[in-house]
Amino acid sequence: MIKPAAVSSASTVDTRRFAEWRLAHFIGGRFVAGEGKDLAPENPATGEVLARLPQVSKEQLESAVAAARGAFESGVWRDGSKRRAVLTRMADLFEQRKDELKRSVIAEIGTPIAIAQFLQIDGPLAMLRDVANRADVDRTERLSPDPRPPTSESVIRYEPIGVIAGIGAYNNPLLYLVSKCCAALAAGCSAIYLPSSLTPLTALLFAEIVEEAGVPAGVLNIVAGGPDIARALTLHPGIDKVSMTGSVDVGRQVMRQAADGLKGVVLELGGKSPGIVLPGADIERISLPLHGRYLRNAGQGCQSPTRLLVHASQYDDFVDVARSTFERVPIGDPWDPNTLIGPLIRESHRARVEAFVDRALAEGGAILAGGGRPDIAQGWFMNGTLLGGLSNHSEIARSELFGPVAVAIAYKNVDEAVAIANDTEFGLAAHIFGAQDEAMAVAKRLRVGTVAINGGGNFRVDSVLAGWKQSGIGREWGEHGIRSFLEAQHIQWTT
Numbered sequence: 001m002i003k004p005a006a007v008s009s010a011s012t013v014d015t016r017r018f019a020e021w022r023l024a025h026f027i028g029g030r031f032v033a034g035e036g037k038d039l040a041p042e043n044p045a046t047g048e049v050l051a052r053l054p055q056v057s058k059e060q061l062e063s064a065v066a067a068a069r070g071a072f073e074s075g076v077w078r079d080g081s082k083r084r085a086v087l088t089r090m091a092d093l094f095e096q097r098k099d100e101l102k103r104s105v106i107a108e109i110g111t112p113i114a115i116a117q118f119l120q121i122d123g124p125l126a127m128l129r130d131v132a133n134r135a136d137v138d139r140t141e142r143l144s145p146d147p148r149p150p151t152s153e154s155v156i157r158y159e160p161i162g163v164i165a166g167i168g169a170y171n172n173p174l175l176y177l178v179s180k181c182c183a184a185l186a187a188g189c190s191a192i193y194l195p196s197s198l199t200p201l202t203a204l205l206f207a208e209i210v211e212e213a214g215v216p217a218g219v220l221n222i223v224a225g226g227p228d229i230a231r232a233l234t235l236h237p238g239i240d241k242v243s244m245t246g247s248v249d250v251g252r253q254v255m256r257q258a259a260d261g262l263k264g265v266v267l268e269l270g271g272k273s274p275g276i277v278l279p280g281a282d283i284e285r286i287s288l289p290l291h292g293r294y295l296r297n298a299g300q301g302c303q304s305p306t307r308l309l310v311h312a313s314q315y316d317d318f319v320d321v322a323r324s325t326f327e328r329v330p331i332g333d334p335w336d337p338n339t340l341i342g343p344l345i346r347e348s349h350r351a352r353v354e355a356f357v358d359r360a361l362a363e364g365g366a367i368l369a370g371g372g373r374p375d376i377a378q379g380w381f382m383n384g385t386l387l388g389g390l391s392n393h394s395e396i397a398r399s400e401l402f403g404p405v406a407v408a409i410a411y412k413n414v415d416e417a418v419a420i421a422n423d424t425e426f427g428l429a430a431h432i433f434g435a436q437d438e439a440m441a442v443a444k445r446l447r448v449g450t451v452a453i454n455g456g457g458n459f460r461v462d463s464v465l466a467g468w469k470q471s472g473i474g475r476e477w478g479e480h481g482i483r484s485f486l487e488a489q490h491i492q493w494t495t
Contacts (some may be wrong), residue, residue, distance in 0.1 A: 061232055061274060090182070091213055108202055112340060113336070120172060166192070167180075167240070179477060241264040247400070269428075355389070363390065387406070387407045411431055422445075430446045
């Protein structure tokens with residue numbers, strides 16, 4: 001059983017530092033009070049309501065779209081050098097306020113302080129600097145002359161699509177704000193960002209940085225609201241493209257809604273990533289990097305390896321080492337620097353994850369390590385759980401839980417491991433542990449957009465986030481992310 005870290009009074013004390021949270025929406029360069037029903041974001045470590053935030057009304061959403069459209073059509077954001085300067089200033093201000101934003105994330109999401117810096121702050125900040133540097137790039141392509149009569153020459157140039165709607169998930173609000181809306185801004189678009197209604201406060205706090213950086217009024221609007229506001233945003237005729245991170249079911253809804261206006265979409269959806277332990281891998285050495293990857297942040301990460309594929313000859317040793325590893329992984333107060341597993345976002349979400357585990361046990365599965373809840377009186381905690389005795393066809397092996405739960409599955413040979421890994425509707429990521437050359441050969445056979453070998457490396461903002469199959473449509477991050485918000489134009493002339 002995982003030994004819980006004590007929940008101290010520090011949670012409440014640090015939460016109260018945010019009496020100055022922005023409880024207003026950023027529309028047209030101004031902060032305005034919401035006119036809709038209250039959102040009540042909670043501290044998931046304590047269950048307390050952090051703030052009462054009136055969401056935007058449909059009329060205020062209309063104002064936000066109008067502001068974004070007006071800013072785009074005015075040409076105030078067309079100059080690439082200006083875009084680069086303002087986005088760089090935004091990144092500088094982000095860096096100055098990173099400790100405040102980190103505390104906000106810990107209080108609002110429950111990300112443990114030990115990992116909040118690199119998971120919630122460093123990545124978005126690095127990505128913001130990267131998109132700023134791409135804001136004034138000339139992407140014009142000159143084609144070779146066409147010698148056929150009439151002789152001609154051609155160029156392909158790129159123009160911003162228009163007004164972008166960015167819709168974020170609850171687990172990483174700043175990353176989604178940057179990868180969607182700031183990338184769109186770098187491309188020359190204007191944008192509206194709608195964070196998850198479960199975690200709206202950090203995004204609204206970031207709006208102060210947008211204002212101070214000198215982003216022209218209407219170019220970036222940040223509003224908060226529930227599913228009805230998200231639906232209105234995706235259906236709005238003033239929106240040219242929608243970029244959303246969320247579940248597959250929500251992604252389908254967004255596609256249907258966007259289809260009415262033939263809008264383009266960029267969707268980063270669910271995952272059920274395999275963690276492949278190749279024959280001969282050092283079980284002791286890889287145990288914490290592997291299990292820690294899906295236990296951290298209470299498993300609320302899109303690329304978490306929650307299907308662990310282990311060669312049959314090493315399966316028993318793998319389970320024994322996993323039990324020992326679980327005992328060393330602390331769970332509890334996210335303000336404790338030793339904590340790795342914080343709370344799940346809501347009580348209802350914990351109940352959903354636990355229901356998956358209960359059904360897996362009823363199906364014949366067994367808990368190999370962890371399981372249950374820690375002895376913590378408040379907040380939405382559950383112990384990390386490793387299940388066995390299940391096949392890749394079981395419900396829990398095919399569904400994204402977004403919780404600290406994984407299934408260990410034995411395989412006979414590498415070909416079978418690859419087949420199991422690819423036997424899923426998802427294709428977001430995979431993790432491989434073993435000899436480098438063998439792992440590279442396996443990586444090339446996997447139907448996923450991202451592969452981490454032996455833990456991978458640092459967060460690469462110049463890479464690409466590419467969900468295959470039902471894990472996504474379109475591309476984000478780096479140059480691919482900028483081009484998602486550009487339209488190609490062919491210009492040809494006779495010579």
